[in-house]
Amino acid sequence: MSDIPVFFLHGxxxxxxxxxxxxxxxxVFGMMNVLNFAxxxxxxxxxxxxxxxxxxxxxxxxxSLMLCxxxxxxxxxxxxxxxxxxxxxLGHVQELLLTFGLAYIITEAVKWFWGNYPIAINIPGxxxxxxxxxxxxxxxxxxxxxxCAVIVGxxxxxxxxxxRLGIILRAAVNDSETVNTLGxxxxxxxxxxFAFGAALSGFAGxxxxxxxxxxxxxxxxxxxxxxxxxxxxxxxxxxxxxIAALFIGELQSFGVxxxxxxSMALVYMLMAAILVIKPSGLFGEKQ
Amino acid sequence: MLxxxxxxxxYGKSHVLQGTSLDLKEGExxxxxxxxxxxxxxTLKSIMGVVNxxxxxxxxxxxxxxxxKPFQIARLGIGxxxxxxxxxxxxxxxxxxLMGIKGGKQKNAxxxxxxxxxxxxxxxxxxxxxxxxxxxxxxxxxQMLTVVRTLLGNPRVILVDExxxxxxxxxxxxxxxxxxxxxxxxxxILMVEQNxxxxxxxxxxxxxxxxGKIVFEGNTEQLLAAEDxxxxxxxx
Numbered sequence: 001m002s003d004i005p006v007f008f009l010h011g012x013x014x015x016x017x018x019x020x021x022x023x024x025x026x027x028v029f030g031m032m033n034v035l036n037f038a039x040x041x042x043x044x045x046x047x048x049x050x051x052x053x054x055x056x057x058x059x060x061x062x063x064s065l066m067l068c069x070x071x072x073x074x075x076x077x078x079x080x081x082x083x084x085x086x087x088x089x090l091g092h093v094q095e096l097l098l099t100f101g102l103a104y105i106i107t108e109a110v111k112w113f114w115g116n117y118p119i120a121i122n123i124p125g126x127x128x129x130x131x132x133x134x135x136x137x138x139x140x141x142x143x144x145x146x147x148c149a150v151i152v153g154x155x156x157x158x159x160x161x162x163x164r165l166g167i168i169l170r171a172a173v174n175d176s177e178t179v180n181t182l183g184x185x186x187x188x189x190x191x192x193x194f195a196f197g198a199a200l201s202g203f204a205g206x207x208x209x210x211x212x213x214x215x216x217x218x219x220x221x222x223x224x225x226x227x228x229x230x231x232x233x234x235x236x237x238x239x240x241x242x243i244a245a246l247f248i249g250e251l252q253s254f255g256v257x258x259x260x261x262x263s264m265a266l267v268y269m270l271m272a273a274i275l276v277i278k279p280s281g282l283f284g285e286k287q
Numbered sequence: 288m289l290x291x292x293x294x295x296x297x298y299g300k301s302h303v304l305q306g307t308s309l310d311l312k313e314g315e316x317x318x319x320x321x322x323x324x325x326x327x328x329x330t331l332k333s334i335m336g337v338v339n340x341x342x343x344x345x346x347x348x349x350x351x352x353x354x355x356k357p358f359q360i361a362r363l364g365i366g367x368x369x370x371x372x373x374x375x376x377x378x379x380x381x382x383x384x385l386m387g388i389k390g391g392k393q394k395n396a397x398x399x400x401x402x403x404x405x406x407x408x409x410x411x412x413x414x415x416x417x418x419x420x421x422x423x424x425x426x427x428x429x430q431m432l433t434v435v436r437t438l439l440g441n442p443r444v445i446l447v448d449e450x451x452x453x454x455x456x457x458x459x460x461x462x463x464x465x466x467x468x469x470x471x472x473x474x475x476i477l478m479v480e481q482n483x484x485x486x487x488x489x490x491x492x493x494x495x496x497x498x499g500k501i502v503f504e505g506n507t508e509q510l511l512a513a514e515d516x517x518x519x520x521x522x523x
Contacts, residue, residue, distance in 0.1 A: 167382050174375040181335055181369070183361035183389040183440055 013142035015249025016149030020204035022229040024197020030173035030236020038102035040223035042198040046205025061124035069199040076198025118215040173236040234284025294343030305499035318486040321496035327479040366442030372429040376422035387439030427458035
């Protein structure tokens with residue numbers, strides 16, 4: 001079974017991507033109680049924007065890696081400020097419908113602008129190589145994805161647990177209304193978290209591009225896994241998202257190896273099992 | 288210092304406040320009494336901007352505050368202590384206290400200001416548990432924490448919603464003593480209570496609400512004398 005380390009690393013790399021997409025999703029859900037169906041659309045936009053940037057400025061992977069999150073931060077901010085906030089007073093169902101509609105609109109727009117077919121993106125030069133690790137030859141690019149996720153995760157953990165902003169964010173996950181009455185501009189916090197989540201998702205899209213082919217269904221595909229991650233990890237819990245992303249990443253990876261026909265079902269079976277044992281998720285607070 | 292004039296508030300389609308008026312003078316501890324569902328909590332939420340009144344006016348130090356957001360009203364100097372002891376369950380006691388400090392920086396302007404050190408001196412049990420998660424405190428400790436968290440914002444007025452609800456009689460006394468101490472430190476208090484026997488020990492003045500309106504206003508002697516009002520609007 002010399003494949004085991006390879007599939008383990010594959011699982012880690014996918015877990016990294018999943019974490020980057022789920023982190024914003026879980027924070028937004030924890031605070032605003034909005035399950036954002038358009039979240040993975042930001043991931044897809046990140047991938048397509050990066051494709052266009054690299055098309056026009058040949059091979060500028062690093063440029064798009066810096067630029068795309070900024071563009072998506074702005075798009076996320078606009079969505080929160082001018083769409084979501086207006087619908088907020090009407091209730092959660094309307095908010096859900098809004099993000100659902102947005103996801104469709106963005107998917108159709110992507111088909112319209114970029115075409116309804118898969119596009120392959122080349123792995124940037126320096127990362128397009130392999131190294132020896134655990135006695136196997138492994139592509140550097142997947143390790144790069146993992147590193148990105150670890151760095152982002154550490155920075156987020158420092159912000160959440162070591163700063164005043166982090167205390168506010170965690171308090172808002174518990175009870176945003178009370179945070180508002182204590183003099184914190186909660187609408188601004190919501191705006192920032194939503195925009196930051198979109199930026200992270202876009203960042204994940206940029207680095208996912210060269211690994212997976214990009215196509216208009218890529219948003220739906222990762223969205224399902226990301227939902228499973230936040231359910232299993234517990235809504236609003238960043239630590240839960242890390243652990244659950246690792247679970248799902250490895251399960252997907254080894255599922256393909258061991259039970260190819262069941263690999264999708266395994267994810268749902270894990271989710272069902274967790275929900276039976278602990279309905280609030282691994283690290284979730286009862287609400 | 289706080290004047291509520293003829294406000295009307297709705298929860299969805301139900302017309303909860305139907306022209307509520309009351310006022311608070313500096314340094315008073317005023318108690319709002321009444322049965323369940325008459326609009327007491329909604330009155331506090333309307334003052335705080337959590338619920339938006341459709342009609343009427345609320346003036347704080349002669350400034351109209353209807354239409355402002357809760358955080359803006361908090362920054363003007365009104366503190367709100369919600370019912371059900373809404374502490375931040377996954378934050379430590381210390382972090383809960385830090386949340387109360389506006390802008391995150393403790394001003395050390397006056398000796399009367401509430402600071403984390405002063406809170407710990409006054410409530411050593413909170414200091415002992417400063418690194419425990421809020422969820423693990425007892426009901427009484429959670430109530431203390433909710434009140435002092437609001438005090439750390441150094442408000443001029445605090446609105447306290449049912450502070451004694453669900454607490455053991457001994458703890459009720461602690462909480463009321465605490466509110467008395469707070470009032471003596473110069474903070475004006477508007478408190479919602481169901482338990483008038485508890486309230487009468489600390490409050491200066493009383494309002495009784497029924498069906499979204501104020502039906503009685505008076506001091507302790509007047510409330511004690513008005514037996515039929517009590518029977519009609521308070522006793523079960």
